[in-house]
Amino acid sequence: MMFDKYLNDSLNRITNSNVKKAMAYSLFAGGKRVRPALAIALMKAYGDQVERIYPFACAIEMIHTYSLIHDDLPAMDDDTLRRGKNTCHVEFDEATAILAGDALLTEAFYQVSLCKTTAEIKIQLIQLLSDYAGANGMVLGQCLDMEAENHNQLTVMDLQKIHENKTGKLLTIPLIGAALLSNHEKDINMWKEIGRLIGLSFQIQDDVLDVTSSTEVLGKNINSDLVNQKATYVSVLGLDEAIKLSNTYYEEAFCKMKELAIDIQPLEILLDKLSNRVS
Numbered sequence: 001m002m003f004d005k006y007l008n009d010s011l012n013r014i015t016n017s018n019v020k021k022a023m024a025y026s027l028f029a030g031g032k033r034v035r036p037a038l039a040i041a042l043m044k045a046y047g048d049q050v051e052r053i054y055p056f057a058c059a060i061e062m063i064h065t066y067s068l069i070h071d072d073l074p075a076m077d078d079d080t081l082r083r084g085k086n087t088c089h090v091e092f093d094e095a096t097a098i099l100a101g102d103a104l105l106t107e108a109f110y111q112v113s114l115c116k117t118t119a120e121i122k123i124q125l126i127q128l129l130s131d132y133a134g135a136n137g138m139v140l141g142q143c144l145d146m147e148a149e150n151h152n153q154l155t156v157m158d159l160q161k162i163h164e165n166k167t168g169k170l171l172t173i174p175l176i177g178a179a180l181l182s183n184h185e186k187d188i189n190m191w192k193e194i195g196r197l198i199g200l201s202f203q204i205q206d207d208v209l210d211v212t213s214s215t216e217v218l219g220k221n222i223n224s225d226l227v228n229q230k231a232t233y234v235s236v237l238g239l240d241e242a243i244k245l246s247n248t249y250y251e252e253a254f255c256k257m258k259e260l261a262i263d264i265q266p267l268e269i270l271l272d273k274l275s276n277r278v279s
């Protein structure tokens with residue numbers, strides 16, 4: 001079964017309502033599925049069955065989708081366009097979008113309960129999601145990002161702290177999750193570092209694409225950082241240095257992967273795609 005079919009079927013147990021419609025709308029609005037792809041690639045690299053990670057990958061995609069719905073709300077970035085479509089609160093309404101985000105976050109933990117693994121590993125997966133997506137992780141990053149809006153003298157170190165949490169933690173969850181599910185706990189510290197590097201690189205690309213791409217290609221309003229007067233890797237380092245730093249981080253991540261006793265190819269292919277992404 002393909003991952004998107006699993007994701008689609010995961011909604012079968014949800015009672016029909018406007019909230020369910022909004023959850024489905026945002027889950028299937030054309031996301032790139034980068035986080036599930038990382039989890040699947042690592043399962044392959046470990047020689048494990050990819051389907052074993054589907055419930056966990058589904059949980060991550062649900063949390064990712066909730067974060068985007070809430071990030072687009074008027075109280076946060078107030079965005080009207082994502083993935084070339086209306087944002088959730090524009091398509092439905094603000095209250096429904098808030099509830100859809102809440103429901104996706106909650107449903108993620110139901111999905112973890114479906115993982116075919118031991119109770120001990122499920123507890124570790126639950127702790128991982130709570131820690132990395134919550135107030136020690138992605139939510140912390142979002143909070144630091146909001147606080148930073150009032151400071152105009154941000155350094156690269158400040159940006160690093162924000163984005164290791166806001167972007168990096170959610171991109172690290174699939175790697176640690178796959179290591180846990182395929183019984184490679186000894187590799188977890190390495191995946192933490194690799195996830196951090198991929199996360200920073202992914203964020204720098206996001207900042208670069210915001211000034212170099214177009215609304216048509218990106219599916220969202222461009223120059224949003226400039227309009228919101230946000231400090232970004234591009235505003236702090238300049239465009240060329242930002243691109244260089246993004247490539248360096250991807251290379252470092254790749255070098256670290258090579259130190260592990262795994263079949264590197266599935267991750268190499270994915271990392272190559274990510275480092276050349278245009279949206």
Ligand code: GRG
Binds near residue numbers: 066067166203
């Ligand atoms: C609201 C708790 C809360 C957190 C929001 C993730 C986030 C934190 C905000 C989204 C805005 C943003 C630019 C985040 C940086 C990470 C990023 C580039 C997200 C977009 O991920 P993609 O490109 O999205 O994987 P698709 O649309 O492909 O699923």
